[in-house]
Amino acid sequence: MAQKRIFSGIKPTGRLHLGNYIGAIKQWVAMQNEGECFFCIVDLHAITVPQEPKILKEKIRELAALYLACGIDPEKSVIFVQSHNLDHPALAWILDCVASMGQLGRMTQYKSKSEELKGKVSVGLFNYPVLMAADILLYQTDLVPVGEDQIQHVELTRDLAERFNHRFGQIFKIPEHRIFKIGARVMSLQHPEKKMSKSDDDPNGTIDLLDQPDEIRRKIKVAVTDSGREILFREDKPAISNLLTIYSHLSGKSVEELEKKYQGKGYREFKDDLAEVVVEFLRPIQQRYTQIRQEKKYLDQVLATGLKKAQAISRRTMNQVYQAVGLG
């Protein structure tokens, strides 16, 4: 049986946090043995909102090093930078000519981002989901492991692929998203009704993968809790449910086990233990990260090899697309 193709990516903006890890990267690490994986640093998506050029360049390398430090194995998976492979913007343009303004205008992320930007919206931001569709479709992807906020974009990708295939013949495989049942939406530690986000103004809302131990302990200590004392995963306890989600994912213990462990115990003990779980989980990731950042050549080589492997597949798709559309 043919191996499944798996594609996903993260934007090199802000600081990578536990939401990104649990929602996306943790799935990726596990899926490396399930199929042929492509993990991209989606820098062209990053510039849909203004970025400082020097910082962006640094962030691209930081993110690549974090992929490796978190356990993405370049022997098993293809790691590459989106802007290095021009097939991505080329296919995005062709898909732009298939997508409709109406459907892009309905994307919830676009709507909330453009509200935040108070109308100062680039055409790139509007087209963002089309570029994402191009990323996925170029590799004839079966599965897209993401957090919950990206489901709508994967659905749009399916729709564009179906529309294109209908018009030009069976070119694209129709992909599906893959999310965790619990942890697909990790919430802010300060506002448990909002998702943990790289662009959160309140630094206490997120735990970043490169946060130092004392910073992590402090953030967990000041994390908001719910009324009552019980440590239970329940709808009326969004803050504690979120902390339980993080605890469960990083410790490997189920939520039920944790509820039992903390029966009759207070928030204080629970939070102290959680802080140590997070610190110990991130310690080896941070150590590997520091080491990888010192080996500049190694990172360059991983990205160059990844690019070659990615292009070998994406070129094939582009040839088919050009033929089908009647280009060139």
Ligand code: TYM
């Ligand atoms: P980005 O960089 O915003 O987010 C990267 C991944 O992290 C997940 N995520 C979360 N998961 C759980 N809880 C959270 N609080 C949380 N915050 C973020 C996101 O769902 C995502 O999986 N559009 C994508 C990047 C992209 C992409 C692609 C993804 C571009 N092309 C092709 C998959 C396939 C994004 O916004 O990433």
